[in-house]
Amino acid sequence: MPDRRTQLLDAALAVVADKGMKGLTHRAVDAEAQVAQGTTSNYYRSRATLVGAVLERLLELDSALLAEQGPAGPPKDVEELANQLASLVLALAGRHADLTRARLALSLDKPESVTAGHFRLVGGLRQALAALGVPDPEARARDVADYGDGVLLHLLTVRRDEDPDPKAIAAAVRRLVGN
Known part of the structure; x- marks a missing residue:
């Protein structure tokens, strides 16, 4: 307890x-x-x-979620990265939807509170993409993060009753990184 x-x-x-x-x-x-x-x-x-x-607790829970969802090491290729990100998005829109809703509400009221976490995510994506040899990893990381945010919002609002397709999300991530 x-x-x-x-x-x-x-x-x-x-x-x-x-x-x-x-x-x-x-x-x-x-x-x-x-x-x-x-x-x-x-x-x-x-x-x-x-x-x-509450913001500190959210950061704790986010760290635990990333550790739970993430692999032991960096992705070996763009395919693996895309699948990992699709899995994370689906977890955030599924069993962790309440946490995502709380994060969205907090970000509207206190946008500076989620900025650091967002930049950590983009930084991690940039590093992963650079290690995989993806051109312009900074811009691609921002594109992927923006896409993930949009998919999450869409899944929590417009498509709440639909089963999202992880393969379609992974394919979109691959397109965004140019593979």
């Missing part, structure tokens, strides 16, 4: 995923976590402190 702080922060992420940032209140987190009223306020005295802790 997670400690109380983790329980509250996970509940806060669920509130943000469901109700957006306007719905994030100490009382809403208490209700979601099924704890006594005032518990969240005892741990996080202000809303700003709560939001800061």
Whole structure:
């Protein structure tokens, strides 16, 4: 069982995923976590402190997700990279959809909060593409990251009831990197 702080922060992420940032209140987190009223306020005295802790928890969960989804080493070719990225997008739109919704809501309210994570992702993609000999890896990495963001948003909004095709996503990534 997670400690109380983790329980509250996970509940806060669920509130943000469901109700957006306007719905994030100490009382809403208490209700979601099924704890006594005032518990969240005892741990996080202000809303700003709560939001800061939620952002830190999101980074922890993102790191764990990347470790879970990612391979032990760099991809051996563009095909493997494309398949890895398709798998990640599907995980973020599927079993981790609530986390993605929370991230999107937080990014609208606090865009600077997700900037560092985005640049880490693009930097990692750039390194992988450069190691694979892809021309102009910086631009290609941005293109792939933008595509992934768009697919995620589309899967969470327009195509919620459809089963996405990982092969189609991987093929689009290959086209974006020029293979």
